[in-house]
Structures are given as C-alpha cells and as structure tokens.
Amino acid sequence: MSDERNNRDLERSLRAALRPADPGEGFAAGVLARLATDPARAPRPRLSRATASWLAFAAAASVVLGLFVAHQRQVLRTEQGLEARRQLIQALRVTGEKLELASRAVNTSERSTDSSHSGA
Amino acid sequence: MSGEPAWTEGTLLERASAGDTAAFAALVRRHQRSVYSLSLRMLADRFQAEDLAQEVFLQLYRSIRSVESETHLAFWLRRVTVNRAIDRLRREPPLSQAALSEADGLAAEPSEIDPILERRLRALLRELAPAARAVVLLRYQEDLDPTEIARTLKMPLNTVKSHLKRSLAALRERLGNEDPDGRSLASDARTLT
Amino acid sequence: MSSPVRKWILILTPLAALIARVATAAPAAPLKLPDFDTLAAKASESVNVSLDAGLLGIAGAFLDPNDPEDAGAKQLIAGLKGIYVRSYTFDRDITYPAAAVDMMRKQLEVPGWQRLVGVRKDKEHTTVDIYISVEQGKTNGLVIIAAEPREFTVVNIVGNVDLEKLRRLEGKFGIPKVPVPEGERPSGHL
Numbered sequence: 401m402s403d404e405r406n407n408r409d410l411e412r413s414l415r416a417a418l419r420p421a422d423p424g425e426g427f428a429a430g431v432l433a434r435l436a437t438d439p440a441r442a443p444r445p446r447l448s449r450a451t452a453s454w455l456a457f458a459a460a461a462s463v464v465l466g467l468f469v470a471h472q473r474q475v476l477r478t479e480q481g482l483e484a485r486r487q488l489i490q491a492l493r494v495t496g497e498k499l500e501l502a503s504r505a506v507n508t509s510e511r512s513t514d515s516s517h518s519g520a
Numbered sequence: 521m522s523g524e525p526a527w528t529e530g531t532l533l534e535r536a537s538a539g540d541t542a543a544f545a546a547l548v549r550r551h552q553r554s555v556y557s558l559s560l561r562m563l564a565d566r567f568q569a570e571d572l573a574q575e576v577f578l579q580l581y582r583s584i585r586s587v588e589s590e591t592h593l594a595f596w597l598r599r600v601t602v603n604r605a606i607d608r609l610r611r612e613p614p615l616s617q618a619a620l621s622e623a624d625g626l627a628a629e630p631s632e633i634d635p636i637l638e639r640r641l642r643a644l645l646r647e648l649a650p651a652a653r654a655v656v657l658l659r660y661q662e663d664l665d666p667t668e669i670a671r672t673l674k675m676p677l678n679t680v681k682s683h684l685k686r687s688l689a690a691l692r693e694r695l696g697n698e699d700p701d702g703r704s705l706a707s708d709a710r711t712l713t
Numbered sequence: 714m715s716s717p718v719r720k721w722i723l724i725l726t727p728l729a730a731l732i733a734r735v736a737t738a739a740p741a742a743p744l745k746l747p748d749f750d751t752l753a754a755k756a757s758e759s760v761n762v763s764l765d766a767g768l769l770g771i772a773g774a775f776l777d778p779n780d781p782e783d784a785g786a787k788q789l790i791a792g793l794k795g796i797y798v799r800s801y802t803f804d805r806d807i808t809y810p811a812a813a814v815d816m817m818r819k820q821l822e823v824p825g826w827q828r829l830v831g832v833r834k835d836k837e838h839t840t841v842d843i844y845i846s847v848e849q850g851k852t853n854g855l856v857i858i859a860a861e862p863r864e865f866t867v868v869n870i871v872g873n874v875d876l877e878k879l880r881r882l883e884g885k886f887g888i889p890k891v892p893v894p895e896g897e898r899p900s901g902h903l
Binding site for chain 2: 406407410411413414415416417418419420421422423424427428430431432434435438450451454455458472475479482483486
C-alpha cells in the first residue's frame with residue numbers, strides 16, 4: 401500500500417515537473433523562414449493573394465534570419481563531425497574485438513599456421 | 521491569438537494540405553509547445569530542442585497530405601519528435617553538466633511542487649536511456665496510456681510497461697538515496713500534499 | 714605466464730620489420746570490398762564504417778584531447794588514410810561467405826602483402842586472418858578477416874598503422890590489456 405502511495409506521489413510530481421515548456425517567441429516565424437529556404441519543400445499549388453502576401457513577408461524576414469540559417473548549418477556540421485567520431489570509435493572497438501579474438505585463437509588454436517609469404 | 525480565425529484543427533489541416541501557409545503556421549502555433557517540450561526533455565538542450573522541433577514541423581509540411589485527421593496529427597508529431605530525438609541522442613555523446621543545467625527551460629505555468637524536487641526529477645529523467653526516457657515523457661508529459669505509447673513508439677506493450685515500472689523504481693530509489701535529511705520520498709509526498 | 718596478446722604482438726613487430734627489408738613497394742589504396750548486401754540483409758546487426766582521410770580528419774577534430782580514450786585514438790589515426798569496417802552479426806549460424814573472402818584474398822596475394830596470422834579453429838568454426846602491408850619499414854596497411862559462426866568481420870586500415878600505438882590503446886575500445894613484466898620491453902618496434 402505504501403509503495404502504491406509512493407508511486408502515486410511520484411507520478412504526481414512527475415506530471416508537475418514535466419508540464420509543457422514554451423519555445424522562444426518567434427518559433428513559428430522561424431519555422432516559416434526555414435521553410436522558405438528549404439530546398440526539399442513540397443511544390444505548392446497556385447497562390448492566393450493572402451498567401452502571396454504572407455510569402456512576401458517571409459522573404460523579407462529571411463534576410464534578417466539569414467544568421468539563423470548559418471547557425472543551423474553549423475549545427476549540421478557539428479552533427480556530421482560527431483557522427484564521424486562515433487563511427488571511428490565504433491571501428492576501433494570492432495578492430496579491438498577482432499584482435500582479441502585472434503589472440504585467443506592463437507593461444508588455444510588446434511592448428512595454427514606460421515606466417516606465410518603468400519603471393520610473393 | 522489576435523487576427524487568427526478560430527478555425528477547427530480539421531479545417532486548418534485541410535487548408536494547410538492545400539498549400540495555405542497561414543493555416544500551416546496556425547498548426548505550428550497550436551502544437552509547438554508539445555513538440556518543443558518533448559524535444560527539450562529528450563535532448564536536454566534548448567538550442568538542440570528548438571532545432572529539432574523546427575525540423576519536425578518542416579517534415580510535417582512536406583508530409584502534411586498524408587496526415588488524415590487531428591488525432592493522426594497529434595500521433596504523427598509525437599512519433600516523429602521522439603524518433604528524431606532518439607536518433608540524435610544515439611549520434612551524440614552525453615552533454616556536459618553546464619549544458620544540462622541550462623536545459624531546465626521556462627515552463628508555461630508556475631510550479632505546483634517544490635522547485636528543487638522539480639529540477640531534480642528533470643535531471644534524473646535525463647539519466648534514463650533514450651527509450652525509457654521517451655516512455656516516461658509520453659506517459660507523464662503527454663498523458664498517454666501504455667497502449668498509446670506502444671503504438672507511438674512501435675514498441676511491445678510489455679516493454680512499455682517494463683520501462684515505466686523500472687524507470688519509476690529507479691527515480692524513486694535515486695530520490696530516496698539523495699535526500700539530504702535522509703527522508704524517504706513518502707515523507708516528501710506528505711509534505712508536498 | 715606472458716599474455717597471449719603480448720605474445721602475438723611480440724611476434725608481429727619484429728616479423729614485420731624483417732619482412733620490410735625484403736618487401737617491395739606496397740599498395741596504399743583501400744581494399745576493394747565485395748558487395749555484402751546479401752549478408753547485411755540477413756544480419757541482425759551491421760556495422761558499416763567507411764572513413765577516408767577527409768572523414769578521419771573530421772572525426773579527429775571532434776576527439777577530445779583531454780579524454781584519454783579520445784587522445785589515444787587521435788594519436789592512432791594521425792598517420793592513417795582510411796578505416797573501413799564491415800561487420801555483421803546474425804541470429805543463427807551462417808554459411809561462410811567463401812566467394813567474398815576469396816575476392817579479398819586475391820587482392821592480398823600481391824607483393825607487399827603478407828599474412829602474419831592465420832588461425833583455424835575447426836571445433837568453433839572460427840577463422841581469423843591478419844595481413845599487413847609494409848613499405849620501407851612502416852606498416853601501411855592492415856586487413857583482418859574474421860569469420861565466426863554468427864559473426865563475420867572485415868577490417869581494412871590504410872596508412873601508417875603504428876602497432877606500438879595500437880598496443881598503447883590496450884584496455885580501451887575493447888583492445889586487450891597487455892601487462893608488460895618489469896624489466897622486459899618488446900623489441901623490434903616498427
């Protein structure tokens with residue numbers, strides 16, 4: 401019973417601690433500005449006047465938000481670098497595992513071959 | 521919001537699918553808090569969270585014609601946000617403590633619990649593995665039941681339940697062990713209520 | 714009792730030095746790896762890494778010099794031109810990909826490449842071959858082909874593989890620790 405009560409209290413605390421957080425002001429504008437420069441955006445149908453006005457505003461905002469785009473590129477470069485690092489560590493780990501496999505096999509092999517001059 | 525027609529979400533979806541950018545922007549504003557909060561609590565970094573949340577909406581724009589209903593939209597946003605966050609966490613090493621301390625962004629409403637406990641819970645949440653963290657967030661932030669969580673994450677229901685059980689146990693144990701006065705969580709709960 | 718790993722590294726380094734004296738110019742290009750798509754499709758886990766000199770440079774820039782593991786890795790990759798790994802893990806025993814291995818072995822039968830270790834463990838259905846390529850006293854290529862019942866791995870390292878630095882990574886990244894007894898040091902460094 402006490403455990404159930406503890407769980408309920410913890411759950412209540414979690415719900416309170418995890419109440420939603422707002423992104424910064426201009427988040428939606430940031431999305432639209434990014435959309436304006438996104439080469440993969442889907443083709444749009446013929447524009448209404450209201451949509452055309454909105455796009456003119458977005459184009460003007462994109463000049464100001466050019467710095468923001470540059471920041472995003474930096475984020476992308478960082479992601480690529482971290483991915484390369486992750487792959488490197490993974491490659492070294494696999495290499496280490498296979499060296500260990502070889503060492504165990506050499507130590508306990510039933511039939512090991514001497515180093516051979518293959519193809520020379 | 522001023523100047524924004526009170527369209528239903530269904531209408532906004534239809535209009536956005538037809539290329540109405542204003543309707544799309546309205547959808548963004550309606551869902552940005554949920555998407556951003558999920559990103560923030562998964563990634564524990566405000567800049568990364570904002571970047572991820574924007575990416576999710578960009579992807580929504582490209583895929584909007586495949587979203588069938590308001591319910592589907594909410595499901596779609598949660599799934600894409602969590603999957604992208606987990607992908608990022610798998611690619612990147614853990615954040616420094618300095619970055620973690622900045623990740624407790626401003627919540628939309630004032631706290632109902634002790635702010636120290638609140639910070640501690642968020643910090644402990646960040647120590648959970650990505651999949652477990654996602655399950656806990658979908659349960660206690662998004663208020664999904666385990667079956668909905670299993671659908672969202674494409675995870676077996678028993679795995680969801682197991683994550684919840686173990687995560688709560690781990691959180692309870694850590695909070696109990698770390699109380700400076702040696703009081704258990706049960707004592708704290710009596711104080712909080 | 715000396716560690717088996719230390720034993721084979723001790724064998725490798727002077728042998729590589731000996732071979733260097735008679736080796737002709739060795740190829741520096743990466744091994745042409747077979748298409749492992751069929752194997753990958755059956756695998757429960759795959760590791761596919763292809764880091765050329767450019768990507769190694771990028772990865773190196775993100776290694777933390779204050780972290781001992783990262784610092785060791787940074788030193789190791791300093792002379793490298795590429796690291797290529799294909800590793801597949803399966804839920805059940807697989808058929809040895811003989812054709813793929815033959816294709817790779819043919820490339821290693823040219824002058825300059827030498828097989829340093831070749832082990833067959835019939836009971837465990839395990840084979841491990843390690844080849845090195847040496848030019849002017851320096852190892853400039855390493856290939857490991859390891860076949861186990863549920864795992865198949867190829868590692869190709871291109872460039873100046875410093876076995877001493879590799880040895881210094883012992884205990885990190887899964888590379889086995891080699892305790893050096895007091896008063897004893899491995900001879901024949903490359």
